[in-house]
Amino acid sequence: MTKPSFLRESVVPVLTVLAVLVAFWYVAALFMNHSMVVAEAQLKGLAFTPSETWLRSWALDKPLLPAPHQVIAELWRSTAGLSVTSKRSLVYHGWVTLSATLLGFLLGTLLGILLAIGIVHQKVMDKSLMPWIIASQTVPILAVAPMLIVVLNAIGISGLLPKALISTYLSFFPVAVGMVKGLRSPEAIHLDLMRTYNADDFQVFTKLRWPASVPFLFASLKVGIAISLIGAIVGELPTGAIAGLGARLLFGSYYGQTIQIWAALFAAAFLAGLLVLVVGWSERLVMHLMGARPERRAG
Amino acid sequence: MAAGQASGCVFTTGVPASMNVIDIEALSLTFETGDGPVQALSNIDLKIAKGDFVSFIGPSGCGKTTLLRVIADLEQPTGGSISVNGTTPELARLDRAYGYVFQAPALYPWRTIARNVALPLEIMSLTRAQQEERIARNLALVNLTGFEKKYPWQLSGGMQQRASIARALAVEPDLLLMDEPFGALDEIVRDHLNEQLLQLWAKTKKTVVFVTHSIPEAVYLSTKIVVMSPRPGRIHDIVESDLPRGPRPLDIRETPEFLKLAQRVRDGLRAGHSYDD
Ligand SMILES: Nc1ncnc2c1ncn2[C@@H]1O[C@H](COP(=O)(O)OP(=O)(O)OP(=O)(O)O)[C@@H](O)[C@H]1O
Ligand SMILES: [Mg+2]
Numbered sequence: 232m233t234k235p236s237f238l239r240e241s242v243v244p245v246l247t248v249l250a251v252l253v254a255f256w257y258v259a260a261l262f263m264n265h266s267m268v269v270a271e272a273q274l275k276g277l278a279f280t281p282s283e284t285w286l287r288s289w290a291l292d293k294p295l296l297p298a299p300h301q302v303i304a305e306l307w308r309s310t311a312g313l314s315v316t317s318k319r320s321l322v323y324h325g326w327v328t329l330s331a332t333l334l335g336f337l338l339g340t341l342l343g344i345l346l347a348i349g350i351v352h353q354k355v356m357d358k359s360l361m362p363w364i365i366a367s368q369t370v371p372i373l374a375v376a377p378m379l380i381v382v383l384n385a386i387g388i389s390g391l392l393p394k395a396l397i398s399t400y401l402s403f404f405p406v407a408v409g410m411v412k413g414l415r416s417p418e419a420i421h422l423d424l425m426r427t428y429n430a431d432d433f434q435v436f437t438k439l440r441w442p443a444s445v446p447f448l449f450a451s452l453k454v455g456i457a458i459s460l461i462g463a464i465v466g467e468l469p470t471g472a473i474a475g476l477g478a479r480l481l482f483g484s485y486y487g488q489t490i491q492i493w494a495a496l497f498a499a500a501f502l503a504g505l506l507v508l509v510v511g512w513s514e515r516l517v518m519h520l521m522g523a524r525p526e527r528r529a530g
Numbered sequence: 531m532a533a534g535q536a537s538g539c540v541f542t543t544g545v546p547a548s549m550n551v552i553d554i555e556a557l558s559l560t561f562e563t564g565d566g567p568v569q570a571l572s573n574i575d576l577k578i579a580k581g582d583f584v585s586f587i588g589p590s591g592c593g594k595t596t597l598l599r600v601i602a603d604l605e606q607p608t609g610g611s612i613s614v615n616g617t618t619p620e621l622a623r624l625d626r627a628y629g630y631v632f633q634a635p636a637l638y639p640w641r642t643i644a645r646n647v648a649l650p651l652e653i654m655s656l657t658r659a660q661q662e663e664r665i666a667r668n669l670a671l672v673n674l675t676g677f678e679k680k681y682p683w684q685l686s687g688g689m690q691q692r693a694s695i696a697r698a699l700a701v702e703p704d705l706l707l708m709d710e711p712f713g714a715l716d717e718i719v720r721d722h723l724n725e726q727l728l729q730l731w732a733k734t735k736k737t738v739v740f741v742t743h744s745i746p747e748a749v750y751l752s753t754k755i756v757v758m759s760p761r762p763g764r765i766h767d768i769v770e771s772d773l774p775r776g777p778r779p780l781d782i783r784e785t786p787e788f789l790k791l792a793q794r795v796r797d798g799l800r801a802g803h804s805y806d807d
Contacts, residue, residue: 247726420636427630428653428701429623436650442640521640522681 253299263295264288297490305494318474321498327475328463328501331391335398336459340452342399343406350407351414351440352432361411368404372462373396377469394466394475401462402455406448413447414440445521449514456506464499476502549616550739551705552578552601557610558762559596570596572762574610578754583731583738585748586756587795588802593763595633596740598707601739602630614706626654627706629698633741635690635715636695637682643669644678647697654701668696671726673719688715692723699730706738712747721780724750734778745799746783749773749791757795759802766802769794 241422268287272279280285289298297305313320341351346364349356376397417439425435467477476499483492519525546756559571570593578584586594599605600612603619614622622628629650637646644665651661669675672692682690693712700708712720728751731738742748755769771791773782782788 299644338789418636420632420634421638424602424630424632424649425653426626427602427623428650429626430653434653438652439638445640522642523639524681524683 238400241418243332249489251260254377256296256299257289259287260294260296261285267291267295289303293487294489297493301490302497303355303495305490308498309491310498321476321479321494324474324476324479324495325498326503328387328394328460328467328477328499329462331394331466331475332398332456332460332502332506334391335395335462336402336456337400338395339402339455339459340406342404343451344410344448346403346407347410347414348436350411352436364404365398365405372401373466375400380466380469394463397466398459398462402459403449405454405458409447409451409454412443413444417443442521445517446514449510452510452514453507456510457503460503538541548597550577550613551580551582551615552576552739553611553613554601555611555621557600557607557612559593559600559605559607559609569762571600571607572764574763574765576756576765576768578737578739580737581735582754582781583728583740583752584743584754584756585740585752586758587742587745587748587799588758588763588766589760589762589799590743592758592760592802594758595709597707597758597762598630598739598741602628602707604630626701627703628707629701629703631695631698631706633709635682635687635694637690639682642681643674643681643685643693646682646693647700650701652698664700664702665696668700669693671699671730672696672723688719691715692719695723702734704736706736706740708738710743713743720747723799725777725779725780727751729777745792745795749795750778750780750783752762755791755795757798757802767798768795769798 265284265288265396268279268284268291271277271287272284288294290301291297294301309319309321313322315322315326317323346356346360350360351357379397379400380393383389383396414436421439421443424434425439430438463475464477464480470483476495479495479498480492483489483495545782554574554576556572557574558569561568561570574597586597588594596605600607601614601619603614603623612619615625615627617625635644636650639677647665647668648661651664656664663676663723666675669678672695674689674692674696677685677689678692682693685693686735691711695711698708712723713722729740730736738751740748740751749771753771753775755771756765757767757769759766769791773787773791
């Protein structure tokens with residue numbers, strides 16, 4: 232793929248969509264904040280020209296919907312503008328959430344894989360566990376999270392682990408479901424081959440089922456890592472945590488600091504994108520090491 | 531398994547030279563499918579002695595693969611009896627009594643060609659040195675030296691099939707079950723591998739059961755040709771070859787004896803073939 236066509240085919244469309252979104256956002260901010268500016272004018276007995284009203288509605292301290300440049304300025308101020316150890320630095324809060332995310336993701340992945348292995352090898356587990364696994368995800372996490380955190384706090388577990396466990400609770404599910412499918416994905420002829428060798432279950436697992444499931448694993452991990460981040464943030468909400476992106480969201484809403492909320496939101500989105508990207512890179516690396524045919528990407 | 535009468539199988543261990551490696555009596559197999567039962571095999575009687583080279587030939591769908599899979603304990607018959615190495619197919623399989631070449635290459639895509647050949651050797655817990663020796667020797671036999679580090683997708687279909695033959699040979703079984711192993715190969719390579727296989731068979735005194743669609747291939751290789759016919763799959767004729775046993779020159783295919791055998795097989799195929807579809 233040549234550079235100019237990459238520009239034309241990827242960068243330009245993405246930037247176009249971005250420009251449209253930003254324009255739309257400015258318009259939306261104008262409409263939503265307009266009444267606040269008018270109210271302010273009445274309060275102070277001032278009369279703004281239309282263009283003044285416009286500009287002011289994009290520069291309020293606590294707007295209903297902050298304008299893009301306000302959010303970017305806040306993001307810049309609370310990342311590059313502060314030492315990372317500062318309690319107001321988004322990097323610091325991001326790290327707090329990230330560590331819970333990663334721990335929860337790791338535990339969730341392990342749990343999901345172990346459950347899938349059990350389900351694929353034991354009919355009893357398939358019949359008895361699968362309904363529970365599915366049921367676990369129908370319970371709203373917002374209801375489970377406070378209970379879990381309160382209970383864990385009561386038995387002396389606090390800090391990172393309770394948040395991580397909520398990530399685990401969410402992320403084990405896609406991994407378990409994906410891996411059940413992946414471990415069952417070998418073709419009949421590949422399984423027959425193992426049968427002719429009189430291979431035992433462990434050999435069939437290590438030499439066939441596990442390698443065959445790797446693409447399914449990565450598909451699940453991409454969902455799992457994003458959902459882990461959500462779990463960690465949700466875990467920070469009910470306890471009134473003082474650190475983490477969830478805490479920033481919470482405090483922002485307590486004090487009507489909409490700009491801070493949006494900045495934390497963007498930081499979370501950025502983090503999620505980064506994590507999914509990292510999983511995608513490791514997938515490419517692993518598939519390359521497993522000799523997979525390089526994907527030919529269309530246009 | 532071995533349903534029906536407890537006939538024949540008085541030996542439980544070892545295979546005396548005189549005994550049949552495969553003994554099939556009145557065997558039938560019906561698949562239960564979504565739209566009713568499909569009788570794939572009906573009333574099969576077949577004895578294969580140690581050292582025989584037996585070919586199954588017959589129109590598509592006549593049950594050649596199914597019969598081979600029954601011998602390999604990959605499919606369970608619904609009637610009659612079968613013994614392999616004087617025991618049940620299951621015990622023979624657990625004993626790793628045979629090597630099987632599938633109709634498709636069935637290589638594992640995440641393993642290189644060398645590692646694919648190594649797969650059964652790993653399962654049999656051979657030492658690394660033994661593995662390397664067998665990999666090199668059998669890949670050389672099918673002319674794939676130099677392709678050890680390639681992945682299956684980097685090889686042509688015919689090369690993949692040759693790799694799967696090398697994998698079956700590397701097990702060094704006394705009994706080789708081969709399902710159209712040379713179907714995907716061009717004539718020249720096919721001739722070459724026919725010759726190689728015959729030499730290997732003569733040298734190692736293996737028993738080979740071989741499925742093919744090619745009359746010349748069946749006659750050139752076999753000591754016994756089983757002509758099958760479809761709906762339901764059954765044995766139409768068993769042609770005993772009077773060509774010399776052991777390595778045969780390729781130009782034996784021009785001799786009158788060869789052509790006479792080929793004609794008999796062809797007649798059998800014609801008679802068993804239904805033209806109404
Ligand atoms: N697993 C199965 N379930 C149901 N029917 C089957 C199954 N396997 C084979 N059959 C049927 O049994 C019959 C024999 O099939 P088989 O594969 O043994 O034919 P074949 O002689 O090997 O044909 P070919 O030369 O095309 O390979 C066919 O009618 C097929 O549809
Ligand atoms: Mg077949």
